[in-house]
Amino acid sequence: MPCIRIRFIANHTFVSFMIRHVTGASFFSHVEGGTPEGTWIGALPDGIKERAANYCHPFREYVYEIPCTQAEADQFVSLLRSKIGAKYNFKAIIGLWLGIRQLNDPDEDFCSEVVTWAAIKTLGAFRVLNVQLGWEYRVTPEILHLSPMFVGHLAKKVD
Numbered sequence: 001m002p003c004i005r006i007r008f009i010a011n012h013t014f015v016s017f018m019i020r021h022v023t024g025a026s027f028f029s030h031v032e033g034g035t036p037e038g039t040w041i042g043a044l045p046d047g048i049k050e051r052a053a054n055y056c057h058p059f060r061e062y063v064y065e066i067p068c069t070q071a072e073a074d075q076f077v078s079l080l081r082s083k084i085g086a087k088y089n090f091k092a093i094i095g096l097w098l099g100i101r102q103l104n105d106p107d108e109d110f111c112s113e114v115v116t117w118a119a120i121k122t123l124g125a126f127r128v129l130n131v132q133l134g135w136e137y138r139v140t141p142e143i144l145h146l147s148p149m150f151v152g153h154l155a156k157k158v159d
Helices: 014-022 070-082 090-098 111-123 141-145
Strands: 003-010 030-034 040-044 047-051 060-067 154-158
Touching: 003 070, 003 111, 003 141, 014 090, 030 070, 030 111, 030 141, 040 070, 040 111, 070 111, 111 141
Parallel strands: none
Antiparallel strands: 003 030, 003 060, 030 040, 040 047, 060 154
């Protein structure tokens, strides 16, 4: 059955700790989308890349498989791949740390920003979050994890 794969993780790095801390003691510090090949596409400080399945070893990992049509699954991955090479949105991350959420570079992305964008473009805001396109930079991994699209679709959980 076709599905959209999305993974939320937390690592034992200082950056992971700080992201979880400044986002209200969040459970997760990173989110990325999965491909049929088993790779992960997401934004890290070195930009948006497609990374091998085992590129990191998080201490917390939740993988969701959201049922969809094959066309939706293909579109989600295609949208993520269209962002490969984009720069990391450091301005929005600094705004998050400073509590100045209007700081943003619309030509760059961070992890939950790009995954939220691809999910909304594929499934529509009514299934993802009540977020209009263009406001994805305000969505943290923790906020995205509250989406109703994940309910009942947890495929892997490591705590």
